[in-house]
Amino acid sequence: MATTATVNKRSLWGGGIEPFKASYGKLMMWFFLLSDAFTFSGLLITYAFLRWSAPAYTGDPEAFTFSTEYWPIPEKVYEAFPGLHGVEAPLYFVGLMTFILILSSVTMVLAVEAGQRMDKKGVVKWMLWTVIGGFAFLGCQAWEWSHFIHGTDIATIGDVVKNGIWMDNYEIIGANLSFNQYGPPTFAALFFFITGFHGFHVFSGVFINVIIFFNAANGMYERRGHYEMVEKVGLYWHFVDLVWVFVFTFFYLI
Amino acid sequence: MEQLTSNVVVQPVDKAKIRGIWRVALILAIVTAIEYAFAFAMDAGMLRTVIFIGLTIVKAWFIVSEFMHLGHEVKGLIYSIILPMMFIIWLIVALVNLEGGAIKEARGVVDVDQPATEHVGGEEH
Numbered sequence: 001m002a003t004t005a006t007v008n009k010r011s012l013w014g015g016g017i018e019p020f021k022a023s024y025g026k027l028m029m030w031f032f033l034l035s036d037a038f039t040f041s042g043l044l045i046t047y048a049f050l051r052w053s054a055p056a057y058t059g060d061p062e063a064f065t066f067s068t069e070y071w072p073i074p075e076k077v078y079e080a081f082p083g084l085h086g087v088e089a090p091l092y093f094v095g096l097m098t099f100i101l102i103l104s105s106v107t108m109v110l111a112v113e114a115g116q117r118m119d120k121k122g123v124v125k126w127m128l129w130t131v132i133g134g135f136a137f138l139g140c141q142a143w144e145w146s147h148f149i150h151g152t153d154i155a156t157i158g159d160v161v162k163n164g165i166w167m168d169n170y171e172i173i174g175a176n177l178s179f180n181q182y183g184p185p186t187f188a189a190l191f192f193f194i195t196g197f198h199g200f201h202v203f204s205g206v207f208i209n210v211i212i213f214f215n216a217a218n219g220m221y222e223r224r225g226h227y228e229m230v231e232k233v234g235l236y237w238h239f240v241d242l243v244w245v246f247v248f249t250f251f252y253l254i
Numbered sequence: 255m256e257q258l259t260s261n262v263v264v265q266p267v268d269k270a271k272i273r274g275i276w277r278v279a280l281i282l283a284i285v286t287a288i289e290y291a292f293a294f295a296m297d298a299g300m301l302r303t304v305i306f307i308g309l310t311i312v313k314a315w316f317i318v319s320e321f322m323h324l325g326h327e328v329k330g331l332i333y334s335i336i337l338p339m340m341f342i343i344w345l346i347v348a349l350v351n352l353e354g355g356a357i358k359e360a361r362g363v364v365d366v367d368q369p370a371t372e373h374v375g376g377e378e379h
Contacts, residue, residue: 020331027331034335041342045349052354059367061297067370075293091293098286106279109321113275117265156370222262238321242314249310253293254303 029232033239036201040243043197044250047190051254054184068158068172072183074252080147094252097140098244101202104133105241108209112234115227120216123230127213130237134206141199148191150174156181191251198240198247205240208233278320285313 020027055070064073075090082093107129114122151174160170160179172181180188212233221227289309296302319325324332 020334021328022331030331030335034338037339038342041345045342045346048346048350049354052350053358053361053363055363056365057367057369058365059369063369065369065371067366069370070366073298091290095286095290099283102279102282102286105317105321106275109275110272113271117267118262119264119267120262235322238317241321242317245310245313245317249289249306253289253306 023228025228025232026235029235033235036239037243040198040246043194044246047194047250048254050186050190054186066154066156066182068156068179068184070183071187074254077148077182078144078252080152082143086153091252093140093144094248097137097144098248100133100137100140101241101244104130104137105238107133108234108237112227112231115216115221115230118222118227120219120222123216123221123227124213127209127216127230131206131209131213134202134209134237137202138199138206141195141202145192145195148175148188151181194247195251198243201240201243205233205237209237274320278316281316282313285309 018024022030051071057064057070057073061073061075064076066072066076078094079088079090080093081087081089107126111123111126111130114126151172155171155173157169158172158179158181159166159168160172161167162170162178172179174181175188175191177189177192179185182188212229215221216227216230221229289306292302292305292309296305318335324335
């Protein structure tokens, strides 16, 4: 059985010519990603819709202060950097996160490329880098969430409902699902939901990447004769990067 | 059950292909840098928003076409992914621009041009 020297490509498709010349697994991954893209589109359109219909701040950006009465300027919300307390670093940290995710996407392409050459060492090396990149991104997001929840040094005054009691002129510091110091309550709720949903995708991506890493290292794909699994999870991982590109634009730039 | 292969031949590295991958990564980095330049140098407004969305679609194009290899698949697969996404553009215009604007008007929401002054210093943490 194992005497033949040729690499025997095993395919799940048993119906002759494959539709679109793509394997069953890749095709299904594409259609899953399409449906996932609809989900994220729905979420981001919700964000844009609520932002568009909320009161905007049209005054001087230099004089801007947080208020629950109007939507915040993103540069003023996301201006913290780990270890630089009190230093204004608008969008620096999220730039770092974008950089990390794009780099991990590149290492994933390199893993796929190595797999197509049946280079087990290459696949293992680049998968490991991709996993490290994924963990780095998740770490950054955890820090960002923590900072967002705990808030800045200066409180914003607003009317809130806390533990079922209406409170006038409450000193709001930080953010939760009910109210936040940065802007209208929906602002933080959307931030938690959309970056959280994306973060959950990153988390499951890292989890799957770890499995693929171990499978490749144990020689499973070498025995199978092809590294198609790496290509399929590669598609998912690039999609996570793709969604981040849009989240980045909608949340941090616009 | 899985086929077992006794000897696997590792193909040599195609340098041009690797260079191509890093070239795409460089383009993505440059486009992001341009976005940052606009974020800091230009005042917020409709035009800047359109520029941001345009540059985002440029980045998305490179990721999908090169990293996800869709640009090198057969036409039928390309269209079955791209065409459904076209409807999203319609949805954005209809829901965000038209409906969002109409609701803002119907609610009588007015923009604020003076910063709020009700702030107090909290304790350091």
